Amino acid sequence: MQTTLENHPLPHLFWRRWHWLLWVVVVAGVYSWAIGGLHFTGIQESAGSVSRSILKGLLHPDWAYVYNGSGEDLSSLILQTLAIAFLGTFVSALISVPFAFWAARTDQHWAHLRSGSGKVVLTLIRTFPEIVLAIMFIKAVGPGSYAGVLAVSIHSIGMLGKLFSESLENMDRGAEEAIRSAGGNRSEILTLATLPTIFPEFISYTLYRFEIAVRSASILGMVGAGGIGTPLIFAIQTRSWSRVGIILLGIIVMVLAIDSLSERLRKKLI
Template sequence: MDTIEKQLSASPNNRRYLLVVTTILLVLFIWSFTAINLQNVEESGWKIATSILSGIVHPDLDLLLTFTTQGVPYLLVETIAIAFLGTIIGSILAIPLAFLSASNVVPSPVAWVTRLLLIMIRTVPALVYGLMFIRVTGPGPFAGVLTIALVSIGMLAKLFVDAIEDLDTSILESMTSIGCTTFEKIRFGIVPQLFSMFLSTIIYRFDMNLREASVLGLVGAGGIGAPLIFAMNSYRWNEVGSILIGLVILILIVELLSNNLRGKLVRG
């Protein structure tokens, strides 16, 4: 009993540390509230918020259920296509960059330069890439696909690198000792270790890209974002409600499917 009491009394006193951290966080929290100014919210703003809620409750069913190129189902399919194709292209380009960034695969200078390139890619927001590609290819889904692909490269390569650096190299050494070729070591030693992790990461990125594709439509890069902003600017709140309902349903379905697939991959 005396030994336990001595150990408790000898334990470091963190009260001062906790007090300092708590004080700093409290000051930052209070300072953040200075950015909130309800006086800037005009009466018309509250009316618009009420109109949006009314549009969701009373959506334009013709727009929500029609299967023409102007209908919500077609726009949602276009958004899925932009996110899917952009994710595939980004994944293909991210794999070699990930191997070039892994310090256990390539020399350290090469890995450092490649990681610097990936950091630069991740620095630029998706909307900025979208505006740049629209200037190059013109408005439309193709600009959205290129934007999604480029945005995906940075995150996917970073997560792929973590998986590559956690490879169990003892398996490769065992395969070398029994005379396996380089292709056999890649096929039976590396791919089985990385496939599930890579695929799980790609599915997660697709889930994120679906939201990115919806936002990119606001700048004219295809998808459902452009009709949404046009409807809001025209005060057609019933159409806004229809588009938001379709978007919420789509995100929920993709979320459930992606979580299910990723769970199965992780569990094997």
């Protein structure tokens, strides 16, 4: 017992035994602060009738809106939403690669400042939500799918750049060391070792980002950035709940199909 006390002083033993209590107090304090900031104003009198109308519309969707040949039907706008998400993700995946090499930390001491500045830039890009970027681009290029593509691509650069840089930092350097020991130069190391090693993980992250972009593109239309969100917000404003029901059903089917296909592709890559 004496040896144990000498090796582990009483304050250290007390901290090891009761440190979880400090975390409980911290978490409880955060929850209390968050709940205290909420101001419950009650439920409006029309909430019941509105909820019943929404439920009725969801259970009886407007099937005639699925396709009517106008180019503004559900099928056409779902394809437009997919196009916005795909093009925005494809462009951002290409641009994110140099950002990833810029932000990736290496063992060389001089490169810490370079990687630190790259991480700051990627953080600044991610700071702006896609819907804010969409509103800004609508003011710059006008409403439509072009603004949606720009919003998705710019925001995705920040996300993919961060994920790509972490892949570079955690990659297996065995192939690089082998080529370097055989006398290979930097371009040969990049093309024969670095890129083939990280390419499957890059593709996997890009597919995952595409899943998120599909959901985002469905919402950006609510501010005028094209896609299925535009008729959705119009249907909500006019209380056309059957139209809302078929649009939501189309979004659910689209997201489930993309998630399933993307998951299968990622499993084959990794």
